[in-house]
Amino acid sequence: MKRRFEQLVDQHGSRLYQLARLMLGRDDEAEDVAQETLVKLWRNVDSLHAGQELSWLITCTRNACLDILRGRTRTRGLLRLVASEHKALGPADDRGPGDEFDSDERARELRAALAEIPEPGRSLLILRDIQELDVATVAATLELSENQVKVYTFRARRQLRHRLEEESDAQVA
Numbered sequence: 001m002k003r004r005f006e007q008l009v010d011q012h013g014s015r016l017y018q019l020a021r022l023m024l025g026r027d028d029e030a031e032d033v034a035q036e037t038l039v040k041l042w043r044n045v046d047s048l049h050a051g052q053e054l055s056w057l058i059t060c061t062r063n064a065c066l067d068i069l070r071g072r073t074r075t076r077g078l079l080r081l082v083a084s085e086h087k088a089l090g091p092a093d094d095r096g097p098g099d100e101f102d103s104d105e106r107a108r109e110l111r112a113a114l115a116e117i118p119e120p121g122r123s124l125l126i127l128r129d130i131q132e133l134d135v136a137t138v139a140a141t142l143e144l145s146e147n148q149v150k151v152y153t154f155r156a157r158r159q160l161r162h163r164l165e166e167e168s169d170a171q172v173a
Contacts, residue, residue, distance in 0.1 A: 008053055009038060016033075020034055022114075024068060033068070124149065
């Protein structure tokens with residue numbers, strides 16, 4: 001049990017933190033969610049089926065994030081990203097998909113626009129485009145068909161593109 005737990009943490013721990021941070025925008029909350037998910041993993045590691053661990057971990061992380069987001073006041077918005085531009089998502093040697101998303105000037109605009117995308121679109125963009133998960137894994141995680149993942153992701157990308165264009169037009173004016 002301990003070996004499997006450690007192996008899963010090594011494989012997916014940074015991804016869980018990144019997902020929580022992208023959804024919540026706050027390092028402290030992301031750390032709490034990641035830790036909460038790892039505690040759940042410890043308790044359930046023996047009951048997880050091989051090959052489904054990542055979907056289970058992402059589902060736990062996403063659900064914990066959504067619980068926090070529901071508790072935030074509407075005046076703060078559902079997702080306010082307040083991370084500094086130069087702070088990495090995790091330790092330097094533990095970088096994974098999506099880290100470059102947090103590193104440049106354009107990323108602030110992307111994070112702000114992403115914050116305005118309603119669920120499940122926001123989660124789809126994070127999981128597909130930032131976390132770089134395949135359609136099948138995302139479908140299993142969000143309990144959607146693969147076709148729904150493709151269609152909803154297309155729509156969310158269109159919404160994101162529209163919001164970025166609005167922001168760009170507002171800066172020019």
